[in-house]
Amino acid sequence: MRALLIDPRTGGISGDMLAAALADLTGSAEPLERLGAAIAALPGCAEFSVRLEEADGGVRARRLAFKVREKPAGSDGDLAAALAQVAASVGLSAWGRERAERVLGDLLAAERRLHPTGFSRHAVASADTIFDILAPLLLIEEAGLAGCQVHATPPALGGGLIPTGGGTVGGPAPAALEICAAHRIPVAESSLSMELTTPTGAALLANLAVVADRFPAMTPIRTGYGAGTRPNGAGANILRVVECETSDLVEERIVLLETNLDDISGEVVAHALGRLLEEGAIDVFVTPAIGKKNRPVQVISVITDRERYARLLTVLMEETGTLGVRVREEPRLVADRRRETVEVVVGGRTFPVRVKTSRACGRVIAVKPEYEDMRQIARERGITLREVAREVERCLPAPGGGGDQE
Structure with missing residues (x-):
């Protein structure tokens, strides 16, 4: 382009x-x-x-x-x-x-x-x-x-x-x-x-x-x-x-926060991840590694933007007790993503489902329905999530279509 x-x-x-x-x-x-x-x-x-x-x-x-x-x-x-x-x-x-x-x-x-x-x-x-x-x-x-x-x-x-x-x-x-x-x-x-x-x-x-x-x-x-x-x-x-x-592909600027933890329980790590996501982190993940003195450590990585990184850095330090956080800003290329709500019929009833459509190289590469919406339908209808997913997929366009698909 x-x-x-x-x-x-x-x-x-x-x-x-x-x-x-x-x-x-x-x-x-x-x-x-x-x-x-x-x-x-x-x-x-x-x-x-x-x-x-x-x-x-x-x-x-x-x-x-x-x-x-x-x-x-x-x-x-x-x-x-x-x-x-x-x-x-x-x-x-x-x-x-x-x-x-x-x-x-x-x-x-x-x-x-x-x-x-x-x-x-x-x-x-x-x-x-x-x-x-x-x-x-x-x-x-x-x-x-x-x-x-x-x-x-x-x-x-x-x-x-x-x-x-x-x-x-x-x-x-x-x-x-x-x-x-x-x-x-x-x-x-x-x-x-x-x-x-x-x-x-x-x-x-x-x-x-x-x-x-x-x-x-x-x-x-x-x-x-x-x-x-x-x-x-x-x-x-x-x-x-x-x-x-x-x-x-769309270029974005992200901020990556990282810290190594070697003396923290799994419960504290899980709670910290939840807090970071609640405060607006784009993504949070944990990577096992080997640190100094050959001790096992957990590396917490937080992806965020410029507006939220200062608040998320504070949350990360407060919840984990870490003494230092690595901060770096870098670009990333992402597919053009559009979100819309579509009506799908499951078990004779119509439900709204949020759908994210991703495009790159002039074509649709992924169509992904929102997990939470499908889980709610499964609970209401008393059926499995897999059954809901099959019904939703029948209503959505398949990836690989032309760039003019909506």
Whole structure:
């Protein structure tokens, strides 16, 4: 399936860099010119034009050059209304409008947290912000990539001194770091003393891509390179994008908790597993092993997500008394899974049964009814679980069908 890779781990990312890279990828600047004309038509904008030009930063890339004259930015509502007006004017789809609103929401939330008495115009200025948000989304749509999987590597944030509306602070840019923290985006180190990832760039990544520390398994189709507008003397202020073909497996980020136990009863382990599942663990399992001094140990492994891992770590330590837990985050590829409720007839009565359908490689690979629902039917009808399972399977599509099955 088609996908897009965004690679900001060396040069960082901003809205204009991503737009330049996508324009280089597609070979078309027309959407940018159309967007610039729509922004120039705003009542508060006296002039807005954009030009795509060549940039030499160690590799051939494209850079955007702007001419902007506007009145001072208004309220948050004015900015949101102008964003919506321009998005409608250029024909951005519901997919693009929804993401544009979320990106702007992240920018404003970060600024309000960092500047409680009023947001900083340095970070949120109307015409620039509208262009930086909408241009990448418009180009993604024009390339036919809207709705496709978007992968990204961890962005390099940069360092040095960063000017803000309240003065100069040490890098990385506080609002960019705030957005990465809010979305738990992993970041990359950089020795460059300059801002590499802007708040808008961080917000675009947060609302478009799954960020992982490696490239997905892919077949590259075409590439694009976008340069930042400020030279850094190192030629590294370059953002790379890749249109590619990937598997239709879904990439997720999981957190794995593990601990070794050598002095605990089976009853305590069983209770701990139950508590972990009750608290929302995706899966919990126990592996027998041999530990130090050749003693038998039990390794408890807990699969969870970023939101729940801190709570589950506490439960694991409280219930087992372990002195340490290994924590690591890693990606996993899973089949696309859909859950629905179907009506099945067992013994002349109709029952609702939840069913999970899994798809991969363009076809259905598994159709699994919910065990608890079948067990309840077996109890109510006074028959065996195997009999219920046979009746339920007759009502379900067989695995191996085409990808358009529902």
